Amino acid sequence: MAGQAALDGALAALPEDRRELARLLLAARQPVPAHPVPRSGTGPVPPTALQNRLWSRERTHPAVATGSHALRLTGPLDQGRLTEALTGVLRRHGALRTRLVRSTTEGPRLYVDEEPALRLTRADLTGFPARAAAERVAREVAESASTVLDLETGRTSAFRLLRTAPDEHVLILASHLAVFDGWSSGVFLADLAAGYRAGPAEPAPPGLQFADYAQWQHRWLAGPDGTAELARRRAVFAADPPAARCPAGFDRGHLPVRLARGPVEAGLALGAGEGATPFMTLLAALAVVLARRQGRTSAVIGTPAAGRFAAPLEGAVGQFTTVVPIRIDLAGGPGFPELLRRTRTAVAEALGHQRLPVDALFGDGTPPPYDVLFALHNYPAVPLELPGIEVGQLPGPPARHLELYSPDPAATLACVGLVERDGEIGGTAEYNRHAITPEGVRGLLAGIEEVLHRAATAPDSPL
Template identity: 35%
Template sequence: MLYAHVWIVVESGVSMESQALLSAPLSLLQRRMWHLCTAYPGTASPIVVIANRITEPLDVPAFTAAVDALADRHDALRTTFAIDADGPRQVIAPPGGLDTEHADVSAHADPEASARALVAELAGALLDLDGGTLVRSLLIRLGPDDHVWCLAVHHLLADGESAMVLQRDLAALYRGTPLPEPPIGYAAFAAEQCAAGDGGADLRWWAEHLRGVPPLDLPTDLPRPPVKTTRAEQVDLRVDAAAADALDAFARAHRTTPFMALLTALLAVLARRSGQRDFCVGTPVSGRLLEETEEAVGLFSNMIALRADLSGDPDPAELLARVRAEVIAGLARQAVPFGQVVAAVAPPEDRSRTQLFQVIFSLHTQTAGGAPGLRWAPFGQAAPQILHDLVLDAWRGPQGLDLTLRYDTGLFTAGTAAAIVGEVADLVRAMPGAAGRSMFGVRHG
């Protein structure tokens, strides 16, 4: 049995039979997220947001009952945190549903704008980690057959894969489609991860591989404050389908993936701007390495630090080969929680920067939005708060490659952010035809 060492205790004075609150340790992944949430003060919390527009007749009582059932199915939606002498711990409430707030903007001059404002407010909330509400459900009525449902969950309790699970399960519960037995609860996963040991040879590899890596010191438009802030905005750019297809073909020809090719372009831009040839970029991994976690809700996603080697004067193929080797080595050891890696590397204390890497890159492969049985579509909302200096997200679709760069407004202006993402796009277009040329010779514009 995988989860044999579950440490879940009933709060004092109440029996298990009475459906009391349960207490569990934070997972190692949650400990790292807790550090990020408390070490770098911000005006909002890192939140996983589902916002979908439902354009069909909606049985509102049945829908809110489905939301209740969703919370009863997944203990992460019933979790808060308590802090005692030993630090934070999870507190899981018994099944009891989840209140859905209701708002009717159908009589407003611009119902869609009003709905977007409400979703943005929910997504940008600063939540109370010490026993406060960390999950909110909001149903907005724009018209007779037009609603927006928004679920905001603190990132300590959910990740991107969790959002996909929640959408599928809600659609099934609303339509009355049978679901399998509930997946393993997150509290059980947390207890097992804490008992799993120290990471062994993989942790030792990370500690040696990342030892001495310098922080990425990009030129900034504003002085770096002594304590990192989380203020952010974003810029968006699309690379057309022809250029994206050419990059995909270039990656296949070199036995790599589009992720590796895009990361190569980003590393070259960061190296040109910083003058550095050695630094790290972070990338998230799903962390769902066990079958028992595939349909669970919780913070399973991990981070790995990919160390760039831009020494010499590599051409695109050479740098891509280095990136390929680094990504393969990192993914082979992705099970080690990033917090353990940071502790093992022990970088110098610097509250003005996040540890080990200051830039994150993600290529998203999931399709956002609805699920079978419910006619809904994503209701776009921007929640650009970030804990790092830059976060580059990429989405590959039939129209091409969409790039979104979120940037710390305490460091960079909109013009600089637009220039950075523009340089990445230029390299995406140039790399397939730049064999034998230096990665630092392809200039922006």
């Protein structure tokens, strides 16, 4: 402790412009821990690998990194308290006060502003006829999803509060995907509810912030442990060819999808008997479909993972998502139970590498070895519980995931994101119009149903 006190005293004696440099140099000499830890100092840090890609892409595709969702609030809302609570959440999470600043010598750097800047617009629609008010709300929700946010200026969030009746409001949030992932929605809403209930006595900031993670990722990837893990993981996919890049490029399309209940229920029951989760069972069936399509005895599928591999990250707002490539071996024509066992092992192995950003794993300009992404979403459901307020989710435009999840969207056919509700499995497929048709996407899902049906009726038959 005395040594640390002496070190702190020596740092404090340095001029301010050299103090942060000294901290960085000292940190560089220390071993990089296996998990992020709070950093010393408050200076700038390198952006994450995903942030670098999104920042570059939004130079030519504004709003490509904007996510949005809307809530209907029914009841006596205290607008002043809601405003204070929103500001409190921005103050609590450094990711929501982040700016990316160009540097000619070190590359871009992330700065965290001391004070939050709440960007909230209000509109009173109580004088509108019901139909006109509904149309205005729908337009505002659609416009929010196209809001041009800018990581460089720090404009990474924007809110709209629409009063549609004396005791009814719509709250719309637009957030920059470089600092806000799907898991962050639950964290944000839980903190917003806590701040609304507590008033000025808002919750303390989490001990681990996104900037801590960004600095750790940069150091870990450059260190011996990160370098070795990258080499081992790349070796797994060394024999898998990169996905073919569509010459026409990328043009987004969306398609609502749903799996037939009968074959899926039978297949999931078979999977449960083999100790496989619903995700593993559906993934195994999709691997069969893709292996047939590609004429191979293996399939590589990308799946978005939360990337919160350390418990303290679970309470932080930030963009931690990565894509985990999963290689499934179908050699030898296994029956479905054997394929489930192989898939279970492959998934567990792959998810153990969530620390590796996909942009570092396949970031040399060569497309990754998968052209389909698949997810069965399980974000924690955290309702926005405001006293005296009934909260409902409003439908909005489909999310844009391909450019978030894929280092090269032109080399991807589709991203199928499903959820399980009330025994039904469905969701949205986002696809590249230049590479596959809606019928082609439906064919992939029909193939999953066919595999599950055959597996349930003749589980030991070779695939």
